[in-house]
Amino acid sequence: MKERIRQRARELGFDACGFAAAQPPPTALRFQEWLERGCQGEMEYLRRTAPRRMDPRRVLPGARTAIVLAAQYLPPGAAGNSGPVARYARYDDYHEVLGRALDQLITWLDAGPAPGEPGGAAPGSGEKRFAGYVDTGPVLERALAQEAGLGFIGKHTNLVLPQAGNWAFLAVILTTLELPPDAPAKNRCGACARCLAACPTRAITAPYQLDARRCLAYWTIEAKGDIPEELRPALGERVFGCDDCLAACPWNRFAAGSRMLKPFLRPELCAPDLAAWLRLDEAGFKTRFQGTPLERLKHRRFLRNACVVAGNLGLRGALPILEALSRQADPLVAGHAGWAVRRIESRGVPRAGLESEAVAC
Ligand code: B12
Ligand code: SF4
Ligand code: SF4
Structure with a gap:
């Protein structure tokens, strides 16, 4: 069943697919600590949804499995650090593009064999239900992705796919289907600290810790009010988003162009x-x-x-x-x-x- 899901996900344009138990990831308490330090800035929705975010079973009652997916997004010709528009945003909105593929995968899963039937999930897993998210629900996507073996959370706090680097979107389907989890990915940053050094505002305050209040992606995408004067020069030519820490990662030598996003490139944003x-x-x-x-x-x-x-x-x-x-x-x-x-x-x-x-x- 898992291999058929992986194959279908690939056909739909996803580059990786893995399975994790729908339960609080081991790093869930880190998220709470992060909120307690106020690192979320104005993103109050993260605090409001914290209990659900930390436990997928509170998002979809009866959830047993998180199916985690990744789609690469490196645009053609992208080089260097941050441009005016971050790489991820040089396409039609990824929520829509990945969202459509996710809906198709859910429809396919829903039509598949019922739990206990040949080719179906483990018996006794009951009614089939699904909830799919692309950055659209209270889910710790990166932590689940690491648990599902897709890749490891790097010191810049983004998921790095060892075979493809860090230019990848994530999506999650929570389901009541019981599917055996994959092995979690191991961290492979080693002694490297290039992303910390690359950040122009020292927003990565320590390995695996990002203070959004110093992050240029936060200020150009999320913040509603004035950009603090002391950070404005560091904005450089960034109109939307920031890629510096991501561009520094040596695992990107394995990055390939996007299969799913390619038809949706917006050249005027490049x-x-x-x-x-x-x-x-x-x-x-x-x-x-x-x-x-x-x-x-x-x-x-x-x-x-x-x-x-x-x-x-x-x-x-x-x-x-x-x-x-x-x-x-x-x-x-x-x-x-x-x-x-x-x-x-x-x-x-x-x-x-x-x-x-x-x-x-
Ligand atoms: C809020 C948010 C932001 C905020 C905060 C970012 C952040 N690092 O937390 C801002 C606006 C700054 C932001 C920026 C970006 N974002 Co954003 N963002 C999110 C969102 C909605 C929630 C992330 C979150 O919960 N953050 C809170 C922190 C605490 O959670 P976390 O980083 O996952 O932390 C876990 C681990 O790092 C670990 N941990 C924490 N501390 C420690 C300490 C130690 C010692 C250890 C071992 C572990 C550990 O535990 C935590 C909990 O499990 C997710 C979508 C989602 N629902 O997950 C997208 C998401 C993370 N963003 C994404 C992207 C693409 C970006 C940008 C690259 C966009 C851009 N180019 O401008 C930048 C990258 C900036 C960066 N260096 O992270 C992608 C990342 C894909 C990937 N490969 O990882 C996501 C997953 C969206 C998606 N569906 O694809 N983002
Ligand atoms: S996105 Fe830019 S500002 Fe934010 S942590 Fe990375 S390099 Fe620093
Ligand atoms: S740049 Fe180095 S430290 Fe940062 S995520 Fe990549 S491998 Fe890890």
């Missing part, structure tokens, strides 16, 4: 024209980013991030639009645009056309 992005109005923003992960930022937080980047890159050609934005009624946009204007002016570089300042991933 080589953005920042000046054009700054000029987008609300409707233009919606049209341009519909169906991508950037859509959930909404226009004002997108402008917040883009203003900081324009300031960091010293885009003098963007001064007129930044000055206009600094007079906007919304203090979030006005404040960050004003900061960018001051940063550019303080550099004293002659004004240049933005076209020659195109940003490349």
